[in-house]
């Protein structure tokens with residue numbers, strides 16, 4: 001019935017012959033395998049009826065070696081693509097991670113620089129550049145805060161206003177640079193005579209101001225006296241001797257809920273000291 005000498009065709013024909021009953025009853029493809037002359041074949045058999053009523057049996061087959069080689073090639077390509085994709089993804093991940101780390105480092109540095117400049121700006125805005133003491137603006141900030149504390153808790157505080165006596169003569173006699181040095185030395189005396197929590201500021205020129213928190217008038221007068229004596233005893237630059245005049249007030253005694261009024265009252269007492277002969281502390 002079949003004239004082909006091809007072993008696969010022969011084997012397929014033989015298979016169909018032996019299984020013709022099974023093939024006739026097929027409603028879906030079947031797959032099978034067999035060996036012919038030490039060669040293993042895979043076979044797929046599909047039955048089909050066409051529109052003219054003819055019955056067809058479609059047989060496709062392939063030697064195992066060819067099938068395996070095709071499968072291996074497909075597998076190798078799939079594996080190759082997967083490996084390449086994984087490596088590319090890892091590489092991309094590493095590049096992105098490095099970029100992120102670098103960006104974060106730059107952001108942290110910029111943040112730090114901003115904080116540093118902000119700190120410097122605040123320092124410059126609140127410091128007297130000759131003496132290093134706080135300036136008038138910073139002092140007034142602190143005084144306003146103390147005033148709030150007084151309003152809420154009735155915590156009294158005192159102010160000492162001090163002016164060096166005849167300071168003009170220092171400048172005239174020794175020059176402005178020595179005058180500057182004397183002002184710096186005075187600032188050191190004030191810091192030395194006060195507590196850490198006291199606000200010590202340069203009010204302007206050769207005038208200084210102190211705010212003593214939680215300090216009543218009597219204690220503030222003692223502090224002012226201690227400063228007065230220290231200035232009197234101090235040997236300034238070039239052997240200069242100086243004195244200072246003081247005005248002292250406390251908030252509770254004045255009952256003035258206004259820093260301006262408080263400083264004005266201290267200034268009036270300072271004026272009394274000047275007119276009373278200088279080198280003294282005036283209270284009322």
Ligand SMILES: Nc1nc2c(ncn2[C@@H]2O[C@H](COP(=O)(O)OP(=O)(O)OP(=O)(O)O)[C@@H](O)[C@H]2O)c(=O)[nH]1
Nearest residue numbers: 163164165166167168169171176177179180205206
């Ligand atoms: N070297 C120096 N002198 C200053 C500074 N600020 C103000 N002065 C000087 O301080 C002097 C103040 O003089 P006056 O206001 O007459 O006061 P005084 O000589 O201390 O006299 P009394 O206050 O009346 O005892 C002036 O000569 C100002 O030029 C400063 O930053 N450095």
